[in-house]
Amino acid sequence: MDLALDNAVDVFREHGFEGTSAEMLVRAMGIGRQSLYDTFGDKWQLYRDALRRYATVETHAHVIALRSRERALDGIRAMIDRVIDDAGNACLGVNSTCEFGASRPDLEEIKVAAGRVLHGAICERVREAQAQGDVSADLVPESVAAFLEASFSGIRIAARGGGDPAQLRMLGDLAMRALR
Template sequence: MARTKEFDQDAVLLKAMRLFWHQGYEKTSMQELVTHMGIHKGSMYDTFGDKRSLYIKTLKRYSEMLEESQQRRMANTKSAAEAIRSLFDNAIRHRDENPEGCFMVNTAVELANHDAEARDWVQHDWARTEQLILDLIVEGQQSGEIPMTLHAERLAAFLNNALIGLRVMVKTTMDKAKLNQIIDMNMSVLK
């Protein structure tokens, strides 16, 4: 007879994500994970697999959370340009809540060169954000807010790259005025 789980899997997964996010994959030991998650080692292996499998599950959960957050913020915007701006603004807000930076950016820097599955999750997340930006650009072009003369796909790739760069930069500077100037400059290409 199978035992029922005596813990909230999502809550425990979020605890693991926070530890990986704070320390990185390589610096986080199995013992630290078990202690931080508050579960037995056997339960961890039975539920999440090994350390790498757990890490990939935390990436998937983070990607879901980021998408939910972006969708909530998009619902509160009045225009395509405002929605795009909110993605950039969120990178600064996100830093205030998570001084470790963006979990996907951290993963890209630490693991992408030698872990194909981690790299795939990063690419998946960044491609999803680029598609969101592209959809907003097309919406803005259809409404007349963004000039039709701008190449939508190239502009989406440019803005996504700028957003990723901003997510890196917020880890190294507390100068919000400078960060906002960077956002303003990137937004100026929409005019």
């Protein structure tokens, strides 16, 4: 069932909720229409399940990149590089925010929970980088985390809008410079 859900994630990433039909989903998921409804309920429930899975997988991958280097600043760079390298693939989190804003509490609950995990992990690495002398000591870790999260959204939107790899890399470099 995870593979079917991952395939639904891919469709929603590319087309959004409104732009995705049940036919597109059953084709991508490799299941019949009745199986879709029996297993996932309606399209909205499937979308929430897809967003939850996407948020969990992406947050985990970000945290792994963040913790992948001995020096905290290098881990932050690895996380930024991961976002840049993957920015050509639509982000379901950013897209759901663009499509629904904060109007859907059930979606907000999913995004807030994932955001809390990522935010905490970034703050932890920022504090380590400050202790290592690599990030300015007068920066507030929570503000740095919020800035990086907003930068990630901006990088992903820039990519979705046709930004080339050099532009995306420049945005990541500017985010790193802001930490000094």
